[in-house]
Amino acid sequence: MNIEMIRAAAARLEGHARRTPLLNSPFLDEIAGKPVFVKAECLQHTGSFKFRGGWSALTGLDPAKRTGGVIAFSSGNHAQGVAYAAQMHGVPAVIIMPSDAPKLKIENTRALGAEVVLYDRASEDRDALGDKIARERGLTLIKPYDEPLVIAGQGTCGLEIAADAQAQGVENADVYVCCGGGGLTSGIALALEADAPGFTARPCEPEGFDDVARSLKSGKIEHNDKLTGSLCDAIITPAPGELTFPIMHRLCGAGVVVSEAEALKAAALAYQRLKIVVEPGGAVALAAALFHPNASDAPNLIAVCTGGNVDADIFAQALSTL
């Protein structure tokens, strides 16, 4: 992985992915005690940053492979990103999703033209299942994070953060990123290293699923004990990736861990102060910025709100915290 792969992905995404805005509010600055900027990646096509990686992978594939179709496994956001990118290319897509994924994500993935195969998150190995179907049907597997084309696509979000924050006069900042397998975090870290040397990426996770924070601390890949039972479903993965972890270990600051209640409260504040819809897993970085500001010495915080695909009952639960 290198910055040139991210710049190449940015060229392929130009005119197809949205350049999402960098938002702020004096009310949020007051809570954190310092300026907070929010990269509203929930406004990306399909409601999360995952469209960047999906489009980058589809457009980066050998054309013959692309025509044969693609397969992906995902709790929902990667699913929709890949499904929409495949639909726009007119190629088939099979998506392996956990049976407990939010209904909205499953329905949207189907509506975007993909064939959805459900599996049990607690008892089945999604990697093995994905490999099997890919072999049987001759589909190309697009992994959710441990894939260079995907990391490159997610990294384009970091290029935009670097350019837009510096255009607003921000020269030093910690960039808080909601982190599952580390595709977005490692891509952003590489982009910041090249284009914003005063910015440091910080992976953010929910309590009980802090594999990346522990891995960064121990210096080797650590696993989560469990993979279910969190409202932050979007960013629950077994462990950081073989490709993403070394990048995060080299470039990222320490991980920040927040409670589920803090994630819900951050989603409510994003509703109230920024007018954006953020799912609990997508609000973890904003929760870290607002409620753990002392985890950072940086004079500015930038939080990536990574996705907004949340069922209405969960969102109503978040609003009830206001």
Next chain:
Amino acid sequence: MNIEMIRAAAARLEGHARRTPLLNSPFLDEIAGKPVFVKAECLQHTGSFKFRGGWSALTGLDPAKRTGGVIAFSSGNHAQGVAYAAQMHGVPAVIIMPSDAPKLKIENTRALGAEVVLYDRASEDRDALGDKIARERGLTLIKPYDEPLVIAGQGTCGLEIAADAQAQGVENADVYVCCGGGGLTSGIALALEADAPGFTARPCEPEGFDDVARSLKSGKIEHNDKLTGSLCDAIITPAPGELTFPIMHRLCGAGVVVSEAEALKAAALAYQRLKIVVEPGGAVALAAALFHPNASDAPNLIAVCTGGNVDADIFAQALSTL
């Protein structure tokens, strides 16, 4: 009013107002049966397009007048736009608000440094009250719509719609605008006349408060029978303005009227498909685009989602329609 005043306002707003994104979703296109684009003006500073007019007015005032302070009357969005613009200029602001305005709008206006004076919407004349306080304290009144500097500021939204939609290949469109007194609608209409001759502005209103639609039909200013009792509080005004009506009469297509239930459903779909928070009054244009597509012969519809300052209980009510 002319296009040069709008271009001058755009120069004053550059780097201060947000260039809000033009969003879309295949799911919304399917409902309307044609492409629908959404100008997400709820993402503007203070959560509505009104910051444009407020900033335009503050920066366009004679410096001596500006230093003496400003006064505005508003159900909430103009209040916040003017209050924030005044705070950023370090000048005092008094805001006259109806006592039944959403709590969030009243609280935000105070938090942005303004002095709030409440009045009874059914029994008191806000114009007379505003004039009185302005005279007593030597404040400059910034009217919510019938003021050239304000119309010019709102018109900058139309310049962005023209540029961004045409950049996406849209050459012919009806531009649906949530319409109260007509400041935004007339400003957008002037901008489209200059920069997007294939685009036509269409004022959109809630049932029972369709003064603009009736005025356009009769060719003279018509009034609403009542001024209370709508969830679409943001766009309830007595009648189109003396300045705004002739512009709308010359340039706009017929008005489109939607039910309150349609506005709530449109707010829910904006949540689900675009990940933006829209208040009922700010969702009226999207409701017109989605549920009254046959009101337009245009091949493309562009809806301006004008604001997102909605109390959580009302938003939860909108979500319950999904």
